[in-house]
Amino acid sequence: MESGPITGPVLTDGVAGETHPRSADLSGIPAKPNPAATGENGGSFWRRFIFRRPLVALILQRFGLSVGLLFAVSLMIFGGIEALPGDFATTYLGQSATPQAVENIRKDLGLDKPWSERYLSWLGGAVTGDFGTSWASKNSVSEQIGNRLGNSLFLAFFAAIVSVPLAVGLGMLAVQFRNRLPDKIINVISLAAISLPEFFIGYLLILFFAVQLGVATFPATVYDSMSFTERLSAIALPVATLVLVVLAHMMRMTRAAILNVMSSAYVETAELKGLGTFRIIARHAAPNAVAPVINVIALNLAYLVVGVVVVEVVFVYPGMGQYMVDAVTVRDMPVVQACGLIFAAFYIFLNMAADILAILANPRLRHPR
Amino acid sequence: MPDLLSVKNLKIEATSYPPGEPPKVVTLVEGVSFNVEKGKVLGLIGESGAGKSTIGLSALAYGRGGVRITGGEVLLNGRDILKLDRSGINSVRGCHVCYVAQSAAAAFNPAHKLGDQVIEASLRHGIMSKEDAKKRALYLFRVLGLPNPESFGERYPHQVSGGQLQRAMTAMALCPNPELIVFDEPTTALDVTTQIDVLAAIKHAIEETHTAALYITHDLAVVAQISDDIMVLRQGKTVEYGTTKQVIEAPKEDYTRALVSVRQAKRDEAPDQSGTLLKIERVHAGYSNGFKVLHDVSMHLPKGQTLAIVGESGSGKSTLARVITGLLPPSEGRIVFDGKELPKALKGRSNEELRRIQMIYQMADTAMNPRQTVRDIVGRPLSFYFGMHGAKKTERVGELLDQIEMGSRFLDRYPAELSGGQKQRVAIARALAARPELILCDEPTSALDPLVAEGILNLLMKLQEETAVSYVFITHDIAIVRAIADSVAVMHRGRLVRFGPKSKVLSPPFDDYTDLLLKSVPEMEIGWLERVLKTRRMESAGN
Numbered sequence: 023m024e025s026g027p028i029t030g031p032v033l034t035d036g037v038a039g040e041t042h043p044r045s046a047d048l049s050g051i052p053a054k055p056n057p058a059a060t061g062e063n064g065g066s067f068w069r070r071f072i073f074r075r076p077l078v079a080l081i082l083q084r085f086g087l088s089v090g091l092l093f094a095v096s097l098m099i100f101g102g103i104e105a106l107p108g109d110f111a112t113t114y115l116g117q118s119a120t121p122q123a124v125e126n127i128r129k130d131l132g133l134d135k136p137w138s139e140r141y142l143s144w145l146g147g148a149v150t151g152d153f154g155t156s157w158a159s160k161n162s163v164s165e166q167i168g169n170r171l172g173n174s175l176f177l178a179f180f181a182a183i184v185s186v187p188l189a190v191g192l193g194m195l196a197v198q199f200r201n202r203l204p205d206k207i208i209n210v211i212s213l214a215a216i217s218l219p220e221f222f223i224g225y226l227l228i229l230f231f232a233v234q235l236g237v238a239t240f241p242a243t244v245y246d247s248m249s250f251t252e253r254l255s256a257i258a259l260p261v262a263t264l265v266l267v268v269l270a271h272m273m274r275m276t277r278a279a280i281l282n283v284m285s286s287a288y289v290e291t292a293e294l295k296g297l298g299t300f301r302i303i304a305r306h307a308a309p310n311a312v313a314p315v316i317n318v319i320a321l322n323l324a325y326l327v328v329g330v331v332v333v334e335v336v337f338v339y340p341g342m343g344q345y346m347v348d349a350v351t352v353r354d355m356p357v358v359q360a361c362g363l364i365f366a367a368f369y370i371f372l373n374m375a376a377d378i379l380a381i382l383a384n385p386r387l388r389h390p391r
Numbered sequence: 392m393p394d395l396l397s398v399k400n401l402k403i404e405a406t407s408y409p410p411g412e413p414p415k416v417v418t419l420v421e422g423v424s425f426n427v428e429k430g431k432v433l434g435l436i437g438e439s440g441a442g443k444s445t446i447g448l449s450a451l452a453y454g455r456g457g458v459r460i461t462g463g464e465v466l467l468n469g470r471d472i473l474k475l476d477r478s479g480i481n482s483v484r485g486c487h488v489c490y491v492a493q494s495a496a497a498a499f500n501p502a503h504k505l506g507d508q509v510i511e512a513s514l515r516h517g518i519m520s521k522e523d524a525k526k527r528a529l530y531l532f533r534v535l536g537l538p539n540p541e542s543f544g545e546r547y548p549h550q551v552s553g554g555q556l557q558r559a560m561t562a563m564a565l566c567p568n569p570e571l572i573v574f575d576e577p578t579t580a581l582d583v584t585t586q587i588d589v590l591a592a593i594k595h596a597i598e599e600t601h602t603a604a605l606y607i608t609h610d611l612a613v614v615a616q617i618s619d620d621i622m623v624l625r626q627g628k629t630v631e632y633g634t635t636k637q638v639i640e641a642p643k644e645d646y647t648r649a650l651v652s653v654r655q656a657k658r659d660e661a662p663d664q665s666g667t668l669l670k671i672e673r674v675h676a677g678y679s680n681g682f683k684v685l686h687d688v689s690m691h692l693p694k695g696q697t698l699a700i701v702g703e704s705g706s707g708k709s710t711l712a713r714v715i716t717g718l719l720p721p722s723e724g725r726i727v728f729d730g731k732e733l734p735k736a737l738k739g740r741s742n743e744e745l746r747r748i749q750m751i752y753q754m755a756d757t758a759m760n761p762r763q764t765v766r767d768i769v770g771r772p773l774s775f776y777f778g779m780h781g782a783k784k785t786e787r788v789g790e791l792l793d794q795i796e797m798g799s800r801f802l803d804r805y806p807a808e809l810s811g812g813q814k815q816r817v818a819i820a821r822a823l824a825a826r827p828e829l830i831l832c833d834e835p836t837s838a839l840d841p842l843v844a845e846g847i848l849n850l851l852m853k854l855q856e857e858t859a860v861s862y863v864f865i866t867h868d869i870a871i872v873r874a875i876a877d878s879v880a881v882m883h884r885g886r887l888v889r890f891g892p893k894s895k896v897l898s899p900p901f902d903d904y905t906d907l908l909l910k911s912v913p914e915m916e917i918g919w920l921e922r923v924l925k926t927r928r929m930e931s932a933g934n
Contacts, residue, residue, distance in 0.1 A: 385501055
């Protein structure tokens with residue numbers, strides 16, 4: 023285009039002739055330029071990929087970030103343990119530690135090699151599922167953890183199966199009866215449960231159900247020889263404790279997320295369609311409240327696996343938490359490292375799953391323009 | 392035979408909770424009565440706060456937030472729906488009476504397909520089978536002129552444009568075959584060229600289905616095209632109620648006369664448009680994600696004059712303002728101010744360069760710190776650019792407040808204590824405080840009611856005469872362009888379509904886009920819509 027003379031404005035007409043909409047353009051084809059089309063003429067392969075398959079790209083990105091994070095965590099676990107004062111040899115030998123004996127044990131365990139070499143060989147083993155042998159018991163760590171992890175997951179699984187639907191259901195119920203008696207009762211009870219420490223809830227449950235009423239099993243120790251139903255009855259009390267601990271958090275988040283959505287214009291539209299309250303909550307509000315709720319659920323599920331140390335100790339339950347605590351007291355490093363890494367992996371991948379689910383719940387990403 | 396809808400002596404109240412004071416009951420609507428016959432359209436018109444939406448929602452026995460209908464009757468086919476219980480009201484809503492919201496983009500649930508939402512009410516009320524509802528939705532999509540009606544229902548709200556969503560919302564309201572539809576400003580959020588299509592589609596659809604309607608809007612020219620009767624409201628009370636012809640052509644009340652004659656102001660352009668204060672030379676600009684907004688834009692503005700930049704949303708007009716201020720450095724091209732090229736980015740500009748260009752925003756609300764008083768807001772540029780403080784600063788703030796016709800009694804008010812028009816005036820005073828040579832006005836009146844907006848425009852013109860300040864005035868409203876501009880730039884999809892003195896730009900021969908834009912502006916004339924549609928159809932037949 024030629025810019026007009028500087029002396030005065032001159033009519034510049036039809037500068038962008040080819041982009042004019044025809045007068046016949048009454049059908050309302052979107053006048054917005056398509057960002058995907060603009061994005062494609064520049065940028066790398068990855069950039070084009072993001073524009074074409076935003077969902078796949080985002081999920082791949084989350085996955086990559088999680089794996090990277092896990093490596094960073096493994097480095098921190100190893101480094102952290104390296105930096106701890108004292109070592110296994112002196113703890114193991116106790117009073118009888120002569121420099122020569124300490125030196126021998128260190129050599130046996132390979133502690134005389136540089137830390138980078140030890141890290142790489144540990145990481146190489148960990149990637150293939152081999153966490154070495156325990157210093158204290160000389161058993162394979164992977165084998166031991168396999169058992170314990172199974173127990174922990176068993177407990178967490180049943181706690182989750184009870185608590186997640188219960189929390190979401192109670193949250194919806196609290197919204198339906200907002201600021202009325204059921205909402206207030208739910209709120210007070212959940213607040214009480216969240217305020218009491220978990221060991222206290224555990225002891226209260228033991229007192230009432232195992233000691234006074236005698237209907238529950240205590241301790242909750244499980245053996246290989248137990249049948250499935252026996253196991254279930256054994257874990258009833260720890261599951262109840264865990265449910266009470268995580269329920270309030272998820273329930274309150276569900277309530278807050280749905281209430282937030284309830285003030286939106288599309289819920290008003292649903293109300294003006296003459297729909298019933300429950301249908302409005304379940305069909306119009308809940309799908310849009312999914313993302314924040316999923317995040318809280320994932321955090322709590324991670325807690326059910328990672329944070330159950332206290333509950334396992336209270337109920338004498340042979341899970342990962344107890345195993346790790348025992349290992350820390352004797353400085354059995356391979357076990358501590360393995361437990362730490364597995365806990366971190368659970369935490370990271372549950373959060374990744376929550377992220378991915380939240381992305382999938384977003385219709386804008388699921389159905390790009 | 393009774394009227395379809397008969398509202399008698401309606402009274403609506405709300406409870407407000409001012410901080411630190413006991414709750415106060417506010418009367419929003421009082422003594423309003425009207426009738427709607429079967430198949431007729433009543434237009435409710437008024438400024439914001441007139442209670443039009445509140446009255447419209449009362450036809451569904453609904454109050455937003457803490458709003459309560461406390462008196463009067465709303466008779467639907469002779470039955471008072473205010474006396475119904477919850478399930479009784481639910482059987483009226485979405486079945487006998489439906490609602491079309493102002494922002495369809497917010498009113499559609501983002502998580503469900505459009506088709507499912509359109510037929511939901513029909514299914515839940517058991518009005519028709521799923522098969523029949525789908526057929527009816529398809530029929531309505533066709534009547535409303537939606538593209539690919541067969542597959543339209545399979546799409547999600549974010550996948551279609553604003554104008555299409557507004558039409559889909561109308562289809563959703565029409566689907567259960569209601570007797571009455573409440574349209575709450577259905578075209579206000581749309582561009583003019585889209586508005587005319589939606590308006591025509593709505594008019595066609597309600598004629599085709601013999602549905603009665605309450606049509607709520609603040610734009611008398613729009614309501615004149617679609618309604619049989621008009622009720623003018625102000626502060627919750629009826630000002631005038633009569634047939635459309637009587638209200639438009641022979642208004643009885645002063646207020647109605649003011650509404651009819653507003654936006655007809657015109658100003659002659661400056662005869663001498665030589666000299667340049669601001670010159671925009673071949674500017675290209677885009678955002679960091681690679682999305683290019685402006686393509687080769689050039690224009691200029693003489694000292695003491697007004698350049699109006701007009702275009703629809705997405706045309707790049709606000710982006711151009713960001714480029715001029717330096718908030719968004721251009722990728723190519725130059726901004727020359729008073730004969731000197733300005734550094735591209737804000738960071739590179741000196742205080743003096745910043746002082747000479749000031750800005751007024753569309754939303755005065757969000758452009759002011761709610762925790763500062765008017766004294767602080769207007770005084771800030773005084774201390775920043777001129778180092779003023781104490782009594783001298785207060786005196787100057789007082790002068791500025793006099794200039795914007797508000798006065799020193801507003802010195803210690805907070806923005807929340809001001810009306811929309813007063814807030815925009817304070818924003819103008821803040822811009823003036825820097826003694827700028829150029830003020831960029833980004834749609835400063837589009838969030839205001841017509842009469843208030845007119846006051847702001849008059850103020851801006853008066854200030855231009857007094858201080859010889861230049862304006863770049865960004866707007867989508869051709870009437871404003873006519874009222875204030877010396878030169879005009881028409882923008883479309885990031886390109887300059889037309890630029891020159893107002894008289895030349897706004898007179899034929901036109902290019903296609905300017906022609907479409909000018910023809911789409913509703914005129915205060917009954918039958919305007921039909922006339923425009925006819926010429927458009929002839930043109931498209933000729934193509």
